[in-house]
Structures are given as structure tokens and as C-alpha cells.
Amino acid sequence: MSLQPVLINGDWKKAKDSTGTFNMTNPATKSRLPESYPVSTKEEVLETLEAGKKAAGELRSTSPDKIAEFLELFANKIEDRAEELVNLTNLETALPIEPRLRSGELPRTTNQLRQAAEAARDRSWCMAVIDTKSNIHSMFGALGGPVVVMGPNNFPFAFNSAAGGDFAAAIAAGNPVIAKANTSHCGTTKIFAEAAFEAVKESGLPPATLQLIYRTPPDVGLMLVSHPLVGATGFTGGRSSGLKLKEAADKAGKPIYLEMSSVNPVFVLPGALKERLQNIATELYGSCSLGAGQFCTNPGLVIIKKDENGDAFINSLGKIFEGNKPGTLLSAAGPKNIAEAIKILTKAGAEIVVGGKEADEAGYAFSNTLLRVSGTNFLKNPNNLQTEAFGTVSLIIVADSIEQMTEVASRLEGNLTGSLYTSTKGDDDLYYSKIESVLRLKVGRLLNDKMPTGVAVVPSMNHGGPFPATGHPGFTAVGIPRSMLRFAALHCYDNVRHHRLPEELQDKNPTGKMWRFIDGQWTQSDVER
């Protein structure tokens, strides 16, 4: 039916000489949705880059207060259109309106935008350092080029290209955004972009502060992230696309922050199983099945020690996995990819405990699947046995001993998270130390007696981790203000006359409460002379 417009340089317009169009499917009914979306040409992408570059320059001289106002106004406008959003997103993704979309993800998204606004206004995020003796000053500042945001399919609000965490962080740090919609929820992204663009206009920000395209041919995507005009890229998605984009951006020396794949190992120690096996099984299933298992922090690997409690745990888990109806997956690719991943896992030595088959439902679904493998067999083929299955699928590794559990930890790839469940009575303390010292280095966030699927938006969060979970172990995609540093460059001013320094580096504290590191001390004071 109707071909949807792109948003380029302040105009909602028909895509220019589109190289094709596509339609989405309602995953709950497998029926085609009426709206068509264009595939943008190289020419059109270049147009967004040129406009983004211009906006980047203008935003650098825009007051952070004005940027903060924009973010807050945008959050309000999202709330105004909440019903429209949750209904359309439910249609596009099959994610339940309640509690997920309306009560969970939407408030989280507006909260992120408001936190980002506060961080922009506060200015402490830029880590101003002032050395009065040498008259050298430095701070993090906007990149001077647009940030490309490519959001994932599984968080249509909180990680949306035009409203999610990367968007909020990039804008709050003073950069315009070129949003490439995830192609599984283009309508959702378009509503966000409409609301954002209204807020852009009302706030008086440059028109190209946000631009929106939906899809590009693969080579144009590679051109986009590696183009001289681009500032940086934030990508959340699958490993294979992520690595291709990374290679292109790396070669051009353009920063790219990727969140790619993670099996989020959960080590359940013997004392914990002895103490509360049933509770942990329930908790684990809850975490595994959140969003039909389509969470980047979904626990796909569970490591236990072989003993009778271990057997009972698997038994109990098997019953829960089998007894629950699988959730609807985000797209036709969902069950296909899960089946492929399970094929790799079983070929590598894993046995299916329950599930393993596409589910016979009206929507896209795959039966909840539990697999098992011995520690010894895992160690024989650790790479394939870490294949991510993006659904309610977990592989239990049954190790012979704590030593073998530690050895398993040492063979893990980089992950976003790793969890350790332990006895509350201290029974597992020695084991904990042993495994933690290895696991710590493999993950961004280490959890204790907690499942990994909740990612709190707090300053101490690290939603990141060593490659291949992400592209660099020092950055987080969630947690304001730290996530903003991805979209900034370190700017030093040496002997620059006082009136020529950015406000943040002048003697007078520009907000009266901005934190700055002056002569080796963090302070909210002015520079004292």
C-alpha cells in the first residue's frame, strides 16, 4: 500500500529513486502488514550525512540547556502518543502491551531520555579537567559529525534507533543522529521520529538533529559507518552484521560501538542448589523466557556440578520449560535461527532435554528448549557450544567438579554478563572466589544471586563487555552519563586564552554544580585564583 516517507534534513519525503521497498509481517499472525518502506540509495544516505554534518556543527554551539529541553519535550510527546505506540508496536513485534510495552519499556525509554536531559544540563558527563599551573584544560566534547544508530529488533522502545539509549546518549553529548530503523518495527520508529522531529522544531534545534531511514543495501550500510563525515556508530544486533560493520568502520578509523551477542553464563554452585534448587529453577526460567528469550542478556548457558541436586535441577527445569507455552518470536527469522543454532549445539555434543522443535502456533514460535552437555564434552568443543540461540533456549553444562566449572569459565568468549548463584550460608565461598577470578575477566557485568535480564539504568551499570559481546571492553551502552562518552572526543586546550575556552573549562562553574577535576580534586566550585 502506501510507501512511507524518510526524514532527511528536516523534510518528510518520498525516498529518492529507492532501490526497492519492503513490508513487515505481524509475527502473531504471520500476515503481511500494509505499509511499505523504502530501501535508501547511496545518494540518499550521502544526503543525510551532509545534512548531519551541518547539524553537528550547529549543535556544538547550541546550549546544553536547549538540548536538554528537547529531550524532555520529546519524552512528553512520546507519552502523548503512548497508546498509538504500544498498539502499533504490539502489531509489529507481538510483544505484549501489558506489562511489557506500556508499563515496562515505555516508561524506561522516557526515563532514559529524561536522565540524558539531566546529564546534558548538568554537564558533569564531559569530565572537565583543569590544571591551573600549566593552563591546560580538557573535556569530552561532541564528535562534530552525525552518530549513526542502528537499533535491535528486540527492544523496539528502549533501544530504538530514534528514541532509545544510543539516541539519548548521542544527542545529550551534542551530536545529531541518523537513525536507521530496525526493519522489524519501522512504524514504531517512524512514530518516534515524528515525535522527535516535532520536538526538534519546537526547541529550535537544527532540522537534521534527527534523520530517519529504514534500510540500505548492504554496501551502502558499510559506506555509512565508514564515511569521513560520520562521527561514530552505535549498533545493537547480530554478530554477523555487527562484524561486517565493525570491519568497515575500523578500517576508516571511525568509532563504532557494538553490542553483538552473548550467552550470559550462569554458574549455580552446589550450596545454592542444595539450599534453593526449586526457586533458582523458577527464577532461571523467568529470565530465560523474558521477551520469548529474545534478550541480549538472556541466560543461554547454565553451569552446574554433577551430583544428585544437579540432576534434580535439570529435571525440575525440564518440567518448567515443557509446561510453559512459548512466547511469540519477533519475526519469521526467529524460529529458523533458533533451529539452526540448536542444530549446531546438538551436532557439537549437546543433548535435547525438552523442546527442540518449531511450535505449532498461529504466530512465529519455537518450543521452550533445554539442552545438556557434560563439562568434558563442552571443553572438547567450546566454540560451537557457545552458539547463541535467540529464544527460550538454555544449555546446561554438567561439570564433574568445581575445577572443571572453572575450566569452563576460562573457555568462555566475552559476554555481557556472568552470574554466580551461591549458598547464603557461606558454603560456596571458596568456589565463588575460584570461579569469579576467571569469570570476572570474561564479562562486563558480574551478578551474584541474580539473573542477568534486568539492566538498570543507573550510572554504575555496564551493559558492555569484552569482544565479541561488544567491540571494546571499556564502554557501556546503558547507564547515563557513562554511555555518553562513546559519542565524544577528548578535547584538550593548551594555553588557550580564558575567554576562548568553552564555558565548561572557564574559571566560573557554568552551572554552579557541575563536577570538574581541578588540580587533582573533584569539585563543584569555581577555579580559585
Add this chain to the structure above:
Amino acid sequence: MSLQPVLINGDWKKAKDSTGTFNMTNPATKSRLPESYPVSTKEEVLETLEAGKKAAGELRSTSPDKIAEFLELFANKIEDRAEELVNLTNLETALPIEPRLRSGELPRTTNQLRQAAEAARDRSWCMAVIDTKSNIHSMFGALGGPVVVMGPNNFPFAFNSAAGGDFAAAIAAGNPVIAKANTSHCGTTKIFAEAAFEAVKESGLPPATLQLIYRTPPDVGLMLVSHPLVGATGFTGGRSSGLKLKEAADKAGKPIYLEMSSVNPVFVLPGALKERLQNIATELYGSCSLGAGQFCTNPGLVIIKKDENGDAFINSLGKIFEGNKPGTLLSAAGPKNIAEAIKILTKAGAEIVVGGKEADEAGYAFSNTLLRVSGTNFLKNPNNLQTEAFGTVSLIIVADSIEQMTEVASRLEGNLTGSLYTSTKGDDDLYYSKIESVLRLKVGRLLNDKMPTGVAVVPSMNHGGPFPATGHPGFTAVGIPRSMLRFAALHCYDNVRHHRLPEELQDKNPTGKMWRFIDGQWTQSDVER
């Protein structure tokens, strides 16, 4: 003569089945130095990686105080061997003993080590963030694998693989170092490694805290920086080797921090020339000729506006360049590379004002060279006209107008520094703003009325900048504590029981004065409950 030993896992030993040996040359006499150094095999490099990995684990549970003691002890031992060092280094590099080596670079090096010790002891570098409500904590922590340091030829002390800034930063952050000596000053590096290893033993650190090799076949170097056991790499050197190492490390997802090349543009505005043409010419030559022009912050590009003062400036500069004797270059490659760079520059349209020839000296030398090109011609071939000539060589761009100067700024590659010389009376204020807004985004450090060659070791320093000056615009190689963050990963602890947290994240401030970000405030206090 004698084949020098490598330092692997706590043993000074003969290189195993070396794939070859090499000797250095005294650049002042072009005569071969007697010591031979081995080219390490893949097997030997793997041995350093295994030992480094083990040491990394041990260092993670070593008290920062002990690491600080090591760094201070090492600094003392360097001072004990100062005479031996400056004499040998002078022989290997032809850098003058006074003032450069004994009074300049050596104190700078020990100062860096002591600053790093202080930072390790203080612990504020790790940016601990504590959110009491959510019970989520995070901090930067050591990588858990050895850091490979490859130092440059031009700073045999301050950037030495076994004693310089990268070494100090990596160790202070809790990582062992695999030093690959720069092959133009292997003897210097061996003395540093001897002193460091003595300090390692006396401090009781793991024997593989520092290991030393001198050279590898190219493919083994690529293997080293991309190996699963490696933590990260710090490289300072030429762009062509840097890019090869970057590609290998990027592909493996291993952090690599590179400082590659930079022409360090200096914009001299009309008011400044009108006011103090002669002073600026003298200052510029001083900066250009430091270390015989072999500084990464050497001003290789000077941009002025065409007018009579501009002509007088070139005239004056030409006389100074011509009237001074060129310094001795670091190696036979020096004059060869300069000649090649000048060939590229002249072919691209630059004209030689003075110099342009290899100098007839006992040592390796090239005549001080000044070139010029019009702004219009620069804009026709901006890439080749940014070719770095590593010596006392500067290209003056004579622009038609301030607009054209700004246009030149917009065509610059990423650089470490960019300078703006301005009238002290405000005549250039409007021009400054215009050019600064463009130049700011092209450089790591922006200078005003100051030449770029002094790199102060202060917390606000940024010795970094956009690609291709470095590999990432958010990191600095100089300036403690910030430079340490290159060799650390962000570690988050979610719901981890209090006694299992690292000291830095427990309620009690571990030093009584460590800065931590607790519930949104930087503080040196304990967590209040």
C-alpha cells in the same frame, strides 16, 4: 659480537632458535654497533604470552601499594644508572646528552613512573561508581592479559617500551607488560628492562611483570597483538606499521591504542604576524628543529594569509632554516624517508624555499627544509600535501583569505595538535572563532599562541586525537591517570555481596582519600548507610 639475551618469564636467556639477528648503527658516525640482537620466533612470543597471562592473573590480586612501590623503586634504579643510560642512548640515537637526555627526557621518564605510582596508590583512576539503591557498583580494572608495548624510535626514554608512558600506565593499571624494543635503541631498552626486572624481584611482583623481546618477523608481530591471551597493545610509530597492527588487533577484537602520524598544523593569523612576525619565526624554527624535527608533535604544516607580512615571514623563516645546521637523524632511514616525503610534497605542488637535500655530515642528516604552496593548490591535492616528513621540514600554505584558511582546516586529516597564533590585541578574534570551530574537531590538543612540541605530563593533557593521528579520539597516551584507562576494562558488579566486592567498591574508602562517584556525587568519603 655478543648476542644479547631476551627476558622471558623471569629469565634473561638466549633467544630460542632465533629467526635471525640484527645490529644497530651509530647514527652520528654511521658505524655498526657491536651488540647483536635476536629476532624472536613465534614459539618464543607464545611463551611470553603464556607467562604474561599468568602474571596478569597474579597482578590482579596484588595490592596497588605494592605495584606503586615497584614503580618508585624502578624510577630510583633508573636514576642510579643514569650515566650509563645517557651515554649508551647517545651512542644509539645521537640525541644529545645535554640538555635532551640527562636533563630533559630522563627526569621526565622517572617523573612519569612516580606519577603512575601515585595514581596506583591513590586508586581514583579506576573511576569507581557506586549506586547504593540498586546495589550496583562498577570500576575500571586490569585487563587480565599482558599489555604489549611497542615504543617509537624518537623518545628512547619517555616512550620506551620498558619504561615510558605506556609501560607506566599499563603497570599502574595492574597489567604486566611485554615490551618489544624499538630496534633503533635496543641497548637502552635492555638497561631499562634490567633495572625494571631488578625492581620486580625486590618488590616481589610476578616474574613476568615485564618481559622483553627486540624484534619479530612481521607475521609474528600481527599474531602477538591479536592473540587471545593478550590484553591490549600500545603502539607508537609510523602509520604504515600501525595500520597493519590495527587491522590484526581490530579483527580479533583486541584493544590497540596507536599514535601514528601527525603534521600538527599551525595557523598564524594576520594580526599575530603584524605584531610579532620575527618572534613567531624563531619560535616556529625552535619547535620544528627539536630532536632534529623527529617529534610526533612537530609542526609540519604552517598556514598563513597572503600579504606582505606573510612574505616577510616566509623570508625570515627561510633564513633561519638555512642558517642553522641540521641535527643528526635517528637512523639511515631518516634522510631516506624525508627525501621520499619531500618528493611527494613537491610532486603535489609544493615548492622548496630552502633545503631539500641530504646534508653532507658525518652522521645521518638532511638539510632543514622549508616548502610553500598556495592555498588554492593545497585544496587541489590536500592528501599528498599532508605527507609527514619526519625531520626539520615544514610546508607553508599561503592562503588567499581567512575563508581559504578555514577551508584548509576543513580538509585536514586527524592530528595530535593544532595551533592558532593570534594578535594579543584582539585583532584576530573573529578569525580565531571561524578557524577554531573547524580545527577543534580535527585535533586532540588545540593550542593558542604556543608551539605544539611540549607535551606536559598533567592530568588534563590529551596526547591523542582523531584517526589517523591515533586509532580512537577518546584516549590519551600522556597524562596520568587518564592514560591508564586505555589498559583497563569496565567491570560492573550487580547485587554482589559486600564482602565479595573489590576493596575499591566496598563501603569503606580503601585509602581514605580515593575519589569515588557515589549516588551521583564525587566524594572521598565512605559510603554512608
